[in-house]
Amino acid sequence: NAGVMQNPRHLVRRRGQEARLRCSPMKGHSHVYWYRQLPEEGLKFMVYLQKENIIDESGMPKERFSAEFPKEGPSILRIQQVVRGDSAAYFCASSQNRGGYEQYFGPGTRLTVT
Amino acid sequence: QKEVEQDPGPLSVPEGAIVSLNCTYSNSAFQYFMWYRQYSRKGPELLMYTYSSGNKEDGRFTAQVDKSSKYISLFIRDSQPSDSATYLCAMDYSGAGSYQLTFGKGTKLSVIP
Numbered sequence: 001n002a003g004v005m006q007n008p009r010h011l012v013r014r015r016g017q018e019a020r021l022r023c024s025p026m027k028g029h030s031h032v033y034w035y036r037q038l039p040e041e042g043l044k045f046m047v048y049l050q051k052e053n054i055i056d057e058s059g060m061p062k063e064r065f066s067a068e069f070p071k072e073g074p075s076i077l078r079i080q081q082v083v084r085g086d087s088a089a090y091f092c093a094s095s096q097n098r099g100g101y102e103q104y105f106g107p108g109t110r111l112t113v114t
Numbered sequence: 115q116k117e118v119e120q121d122p123g124p125l126s127v128p129e130g131a132i133v134s135l136n137c138t139y140s141n142s143a144f145q146y147f148m149w150y151r152q153y154s155r156k157g158p159e160l161l162m163y164t165y166s167s168g169n170k171e172d173g174r175f176t177a178q179v180d181k182s183s184k185y186i187s188l189f190i191r192d193s194q195p196s197d198s199a200t201y202l203c204a205m206d207y208s209g210a211g212s213y214q215l216t217f218g219k220g221t222k223l224s225v226i227p
Contacts, residue, residue, distance in 0.1 A: 004157070033213065042118075043158070043202065045214035056213050091157055101146040101206045103215060105157040 002027065004094050004106035005074075012112045019079040019086070021109045025094030032075045033103055034067060037089040049075060050098075082113045117141050120203055120218030129227050133190040137203035137218045140184065144216075146206040147179050149188045151199045152220065158202055161188070193225045 005024040013019050025032050034046040045059040049069035060067065064082075069075040079086055089110050093103040120137045127133055135149075146165055150158035164170045167181045176189040190197055200220040 006157075031213075033215075035215075035217075040219075042120075042217040042219040043204075043215070045216070048213040059214065098213075101148060101163050101215070102160065104160060105150075107157045108155075110155075 004029075004092055004104055006090075006092050006106040006109050008109060009107060010110050010112070012114060013082045014114055015083055016081050019082050019111055021077040021079075021090050021092075021111070023075040023077070023092030023094075023106060025075070025092075026096075026104055029094035029096050029104075031095045031098060032069050033093045033095070034075075034077050035091045035093065035105075037091060037108075039088070043091065046077070079111075082111075084113045087111055087113045117216050118203065118205060118218040121221055122219055124222040124224060126224045126226060127193055129193060129195060129225055131193050131225075133193050133197070133223060133225075135188040135190075135201050135203075135221050135223070137186050138184055139186075139205055139216075141205075141207075141216075142181070142184065143207050144205040147177070147186050148204040148206070148215065149175075149177055150202040150204060150217075151197075152202060153199045161201075195225045195227050198224050 032049045035043040037043045047060045047067045048056040064080045066078045089108045091108045093105045095103045118139045148163040149161045152158045162177045164177045167179050170177045174191045178187040200222045202220045203218040204215040
């Protein structure tokens with residue numbers, strides 16, 4: 001049973017470019033969460049999505065960041081006009097049920113902005 | 115005061131030792147308490163979760179929650195070099211409307227052969 005899959009694993013972007021991070025949840029999971037881990041910092045919640053719906057985006061920066069989870073295909077975290085401060089590890093998690101606990105994480109995408 | 119405090123370590127122990135990892139928190143609304151293990155440059159792996167106060171055991175791992183003191187612990191018995199990783203505590207509110215986990219910064223553990 002495949003776990004949560006994320007791609008790419010490593011992404012390098014120049015300042016001003018766009019970054020697209022993809023997440024496929026575990027089989028049977030319809031709840032997806034995105035977290036960001038800055039160097040020397042803990043994981044910080046960004047957004048929670050179900051298919052075709054954003055449920056909670058309270059942790060998402062107001063500008064340049066967006067997320068979607070379409071009916072078909074993976075969840076996408078999109079960062080427009082990246083800046084050096086966006087360099088971080090971005091993790092996706094999924095759960096079977098609505099609610100925070102028992103979330104299973106993917107391997108992460110490490111974004112480097114040069 | 116941060117919602118969740120966790121000593122970052124590093125913590126170094128000899129193989130076979132009992133390891134104690136701890137977190138304190140300030141928000142009494144937290145009801146679910148999780149421990150994740152994260153190897154270097156990997157995603158967090160859910161080890162255990164506990165609801166409310168009490169103990170939970172799974173193999174060499176025991177999780178304890180003391181809600182009156184707002185203090186949680188993870189004990190690792192007979193520690194192995196393969197246990198070397200960063201351990202993250204995480205917490206969640208109960209009930210509808212709660213979706214996000216609040217994490218500690220993690221404690222880096224090294225088990226020396």
